[in-house]
Amino acid sequence: MSEDFYIKYIVPHKGIIIKLCRAYTDTEFDFEDYFQEVCLQIWKSKDNFKEQSKWSTWVYRITLNVCMTMLKKQKKHTATNEIVQNDLSTESEAFNNEELQLLYKAIRQLPEVDKAIIVLYLEDKSYKEIADVSGMKVSAVGARINRIKTKLKTIIYGK
Known part of the structure; x- marks a missing residue:
């Protein structure tokens, strides 16, 4: 992967990649593996992008697919990790805020699709964009988001 590709096609969407990967991982080590695998898969699939949707939608779908695939592999204890060299210093900040830790812990308890939907919602994506990705x-989408919010409140506050 060239530095130009990374800067032009990954960096502008780094926030959502970080948030989705964080929602699917418990440790910083796993997070780094997921993030690197997402970047690699975006690079590998760049020639398959047919411009039928926005590039950001393409990135969300790849990120979500990678996270769900790696989660399944991890659950089966057969996960393989690809290493792509990237600057992960900003990503590690996602593990330093206690309130964020609590939120991500609750999000990880949601079903896979609900995780993706709430992360996109928290990223201020429109219902149309969330529908395109999911x-x-x-x-x-609106009804699903309201149910997810209720689940998260129950998980966090026990009410």
Whole structure:
């Protein structure tokens, strides 16, 4: 992966990649593996991008697919880790805030699709963008987000 590709196509979407990877990992070590694998898969699949959606939607879908795939592999104890050299100093900040830790702990308890939806919602994505990434109808996104918020409140506050 060239530095130019990384700067032009990864860095502008680094925030959502970080948030999705963080929602699917418990440790900084796992987070770094997920982040690196996402970057590698974006680079590998760049020629498959047909411009039928926004580049950001493409990045979200790849990130979500990588996270879910790695989670399944990790659960089976057969995960393999690819190493792509990137500057991960900013990513480690996602592990230093206690309130964020509590939120991510709660998010990790959600079903896989709900994790992706709430992270996109927290990223201030429109219902249309969330629908594009998740494959849901726009009309169902709002109701799903409200149910997820209720679940998170229950998990965090026990109410």
